[in-house]
Amino acid sequence: MVRFSTLALGALPMLLSVQQAAAVSGTGSTTRYWDCCKPSCAWTGKAAVTSPVKTCDANNNVLTNVDAKSGCDGGVAFMCNNQIPWAVSDTLAYGYGAVRITGQTESDWCCACYELTFTSGPASGKKMILQATNTGGDLGNNHFDIAMPGGGVGIFNGCTAQYGAPSDGWGQRYGGVSSRSECDALPAAIRAGCYWRFDWFGGSDNPTVSFQSVTCPAALTANTGCTRTS
Template sequence: MKYPLLKSLLSLGTIVLACSCSDDKPSSSSDDGVPEQQSTITSCDNAWLLSGDRIYLGYSDLTVTDEAGVQIGFITAIPNSSNVNIVDLSGNLLISNVNLLATTVIFGDNVRFKTIDNVFHLKDATGNYLIYASSIVTDPNGKQIGIANFTTGIITDFNGTVLTQANIMSLPILQPNSRCVDYISPIASSSSADVPPVYSSSSNNITNSSSSYVPPTPKSSSSSTPKSSSSQPKSSSSAPKSSSSSVVTGQCPNIKVKSGGKSGSGWATRYWDCCKPHCSWPEHAGGNYSKQCTNKGQSENTNWGDGSICSGGPQMTCTSQIPFTIDGCTEMGFAFAAVPASDGGSCGKCYQLTFTGKGKYSTDANHRAIKDKKLIIMTTNIGGDVQQGQFDIMIPGGGVGMFNGCSSMGWGPQGEQYGGLLSDCEKAKNYNASATLSCLKSKCAEVFSSDAKAKQGCLFLAEFMHGAGNPMHDYVEVECPQVLKDKY
C-alpha cells in the first residue's frame, strides 16, 4: 500500500503533468540542409524525466522505465518525506531523495508504436521514425516511409529525398515489452537463422508474406530440396564428437523435469552477436546475472550497469558460454540460448530439447543424424522475433542477427547475417548435406583460427548437431544441471 504522503504527491503530480511540458527543443538544420539530430525524449504517457547514471522516466503508476520504455524499476516512498527514491526491479537504489514536484515533466503524446521487431526510434522536428535493421523506416503505425543508411545516418523517402539524419546506433531501441509498443509477432522466425522480416514494395505496411519479397538466394535451411545422392542418414552414434569442447566428467548429468514447467514442440535456430546478454542487465536479471565479459569475451566482469559493446559500451558475451559436450555423454549437449521476449522473466531457466530428426523447412541426412539427441539449454537472452517453441542457440559463427558486436574479436567473416557460416555453406554446396557439413567444418577452422575457444563452439554445430539447420524438437522445462549453472 502506498504511503499517504506519496498518494498526495502523486495527486499533485497529476496536476503538474497536466499543465507542464518538456523543455525539449526542435532540431535545427545544418549548412547542407540536412536536419541535425536533436535528442527528444517522448512517451505515450505523462512522465517525470529523472536524471541518474542514464535517462529514466517515472510514471504515476509508480513504474520507472528507460528512455525506450522498458521497465527497469519503481518509485518508492520515503517515510515521513514528500520526496521519493527510485529503485531497480530488485529494490537496489538508483536515485535517492527525488523531489518529483521540482522534476522536469514530459507531456504524453499518446503515440503508440506498431513494431514486428526491436527497432531504433528517432523523433525530431521532421518526424517520428522507426528504423529496422533491414534499413526500412516506418512511421509509428507501421507504414513504410523510407530507407535508412546506417553508415551515413541519412534517412530518405522512397524517391531519394532526404528526410533527416541521425546517429542511428545511438538511438533508443524500442522492444516488444516497451511501455508504448504494440508488438506484432512476425511470421518469419529467427533473428539469427532465418529470413528477417520482409517488406512489400507494393504496400505501405509491414508484411511477412513470402509472395511480397523474393530473396536472391534461399536462406538457411529453407525450402530448397537437397540432392539425394549424398544424403543417406548416418547413425547419430557415429557422428563425430567434439573432444575440444568437451567437459571431462565421465557421465551424463541426471536431468530432472520441472514440475509444472513448460513443454511443447518447436525448432532450434542459432546466433552469436557478441552483445552483452539480456540477463546481464540489472533490470532484467532479477539478481540472477548471466556472465558478461570484456577483453574479447575472455575477462569476466561484474560491473552490471556497464553498457553493451553493441551500443558503445565495454561488456560483451563471454566466450566461455560456447556450447559443449561431456565426455562419456555422447547423445547430450549443453548450450545457452535466447527465448521469446514475450516469455518475460526467463533468465536462468533450463529446457531439454529432444531432436525429432526433421527440419523446419526441409529434412536431410544431417537432420536425421541427430534424431533423439538431447540439447539442454539455459536462457541468457530474449529475442523480439523469437517465437514460442523456438530456441535461438548461442553458437559462434551462427549469424550476428540484428546487432554485430563481434568486429573487435579478430575473427574472420561471420557469414550470412541471419544464419551465419552454415547458411553460407548451404548456398555454396546447393544444400547437399554431406558437402555442407564438410564446408562448415572448414569454415569454423578458418574463421576462428585465432580463437581456439570460439572454434570449439563453432564446431559444436558441425559435430554434435551434424550441421542440421533449424532442426525440429520436442522440449520440456527441466531443473538446471550444475554444468550449465557453472557457466551461466
C-alpha cells in the same frame, strides 16, 4: 536473429541446482546465432535470480559491473567465451541461447533451463539442455535461438568490436558459416563452439524440437553465475 542486446571439454555430470521456473513443455523450433552482444538476461531486474548472467570484456575477462554497457552499443560487455555449446555425451549436449515461450515473459524464462529433444535433421533423437540467457525480439512462439559461434550475427554484431570479425560476422550474416572448415577462421577462444555444430550437431539446420523445462545442471550455471530463485 534479432535479440535485445541492451534490454537486451569433456563429459560433465548432471549436477542439479535447487530452483527452476514454472514447468512448461511443448513443441517448437530452433535457429542459431552468435552476435557477441551482452545477453538480455545479463541486466539487473529481469527475473528472480541469484545474479544476472555474467558478461566479459573483449578479452573474455569476467566483468564485475553488471550494468556495463553492451559491446553492441559501444560498451565493453560481451558474451563470455564459455557460454558456447559442448557435448556431454554422444546424445546429450549443454548450451545457451535466446528463448521465447508461449504464454510467458522474460521474467519467466531468464536463466531457466529447457531440455530440447531434436525431432528433425541429423541431430534427431539427441537432447540438449539449454539455459536461457537472452531474449529474441523476433522469435516466434516456443522458439529457441541456440548460441553457437559462427551461427550468424543477425542484426546486432558485437563480434567486430570484440574479435575483429568481418562486418557481417563469419559466413552469412544470417546462418553463419556453411562448413566445418570455415570454423577455422573464428578466434580460438570460441572455435570449439563452431566445430560443435558440425560434429555433435551434425550440421543440423534449424531442427524442430520437443521441449520441457528442467532444473539447470550446475555445469551450465557455473558459467553464467545465474540460478533462478523462483
